[in-house]
Amino acid sequence: MQSTLSALAEPNRLHIVELLLDGPLPVGEIADRLELNQPQVSKHLRVLTSAGLVEVQPEANRRIYKLQPKPLQELDEWLGSYRRMWEDRFDRLDAYLLELQGKANHQNASKQDPKQP
Amino acid sequence: MQSTLSALAEPNRLHIVELLLDGPLPVGEIADRLELNQPQVSKHLRVLTSAGLVEVQPEANRRIYKLQPKPLQELDEWLGSYRRMWEDRFDRLDAYLLELQGKANHQNASKQDPKQP
DNA sequence: CATCTATATGCCTTGACAGGCATATTCCAA
DNA sequence: TTGGAATATGCCTGTCAAGGCATATAGATG
Numbered sequence: 001m002q003s004t005l006s007a008l009a010e011p012n013r014l015h016i017v018e019l020l021l022d023g024p025l026p027v028g029e030i031a032d033r034l035e036l037n038q039p040q041v042s043k044h045l046r047v048l049t050s051a052g053l054v055e056v057q058p059e060a061n062r063r064i065y066k067l068q069p070k071p072l073q074e075l076d077e078w079l080g081s082y083r084r085m086w087e088d089r090f091d092r093l094d095a096y097l098l099e100l101q102g103k104a105n106h107q108n109a110s111k112q113d114p115k116q117p
Numbered sequence: 118m119q120s121t122l123s124a125l126a127e128p129n130r131l132h133i134v135e136l137l138l139d140g141p142l143p144v145g146e147i148a149d150r151l152e153l154n155q156p157q158v159s160k161h162l163r164v165l166t167s168a169g170l171v172e173v174q175p176e177a178n179r180r181i182y183k184l185q186p187k188p189l190q191e192l193d194e195w196l197g198s199y200r201r202m203w204e205d206r207f208d209r210l211d212a213y214l215l216e217l218q219g220k221a222n223h224q225n226a227s228k229q230d231p232k233q234p
Numbered sequence: 235c236a237t238c239t240a241t242a243t244g245c246c247t248t249g250a251c252a253g254g255c256a257t258a259t260t261c262c263a264a
Numbered sequence: 265t266t267g268g269a270a271t272a273t274g275c276c277t278g279t280c281a282a283g284g285c286a287t288a289t290a291g292a293t294g
Contacts (some may be wrong), residue, residue: 002128009126010252021199027271040253042272061261061270072196078182079193082138086186126283144241157283159242164281178240178291 001080004071007051011043012036017053017067024057024066121188123233124168129153130161132169134184141174141183 008014015034019025019046025033031041045065048054053072125131132151135143142150148158162182165171170189171182 002131005122005131006126009123014119014122021202037254038271063271072199076193076196076200079189079196082189082192085138086190154284155241177241
């Protein structure tokens with residue numbers, strides 16, 4: 001989860017992942033399409049590998065990398081577990097004020113855009 | 118998207134976001150619960166703010182931060198647009214070989230675990 | 235105004251990381 | 265075996281970001 005996010009935080013790595021969504025590719029192809037130097041691609045692929053995001057498959061001379069669904073699925077599930085919250089809306093300021101203090105001093109904090117007035 | 122990932126890549130910031138999923142909180146509370154120094158929390162919140170992940174709402178002396186659903190939704194959609202792919206499976210090595218070369222020299226690259234032989 | 239609280243900012247240091255480049259390694263072919 | 269293609273690794277450098285700390289700022293209150 002954390003490692004997944006760190007891995008994807010790097011722009012070029014995100015590009016690599018997006019590229020691999022279309023199917024497995026060897027290192028050279030990736031470097032070619034993204035206009036990166038081969039060594040950097042190898043390094044990025046190492047990070048992605050230790051994050052479990054890709055898997056290598058030797059094919060003769062080349063090493064073909066393919067995406068690994070698990071980490072993306074987990075990220076998806078993480079988001080999914082809170083999906084309903086933002087569909088609802090979680091800017092319930094009152095909730096905090098009530099929960100934190102219990103006092104009744106939360107004087108109408110609805111400066112938001114109330115969808116249903 | 119990219120900024121969302123970078124923002125969440127930092128462990129403490131991810132914690133802050135997870136914390137705010139339960140509702141808005143003032144800076145001090147966040148620092149308190151996560152056992153972080155207040156200045157660092159303010160800095161993290163600034164990053165989260167410029168990533169659009171949180172929004173501040175001044176309440177008297179304090180500044181209450183609340184989550185902003187949009188970036189998380191976008192991340193969710195990004196994953197969602199590929200969700201079916203990993204449900205299917207995208208380790209179609211043949212696809213690459215055919216697509217890239219068109220040549221007939223892809224000699225039975227199925228070293229994978231063929232689910233349906 | 236004096237002061238206290240809550241928060242933001244600035245400065246500094248340190249560590250991590252990405253890119254560039256040379257080189258090692260692996261595999262294939264002749 | 266020699267050579268060449270594909271890839272990984274090691275070294276170096278520069279940059280950037282995070283933490284620690286002191287301090288500035290804003291609002292409340294007496």
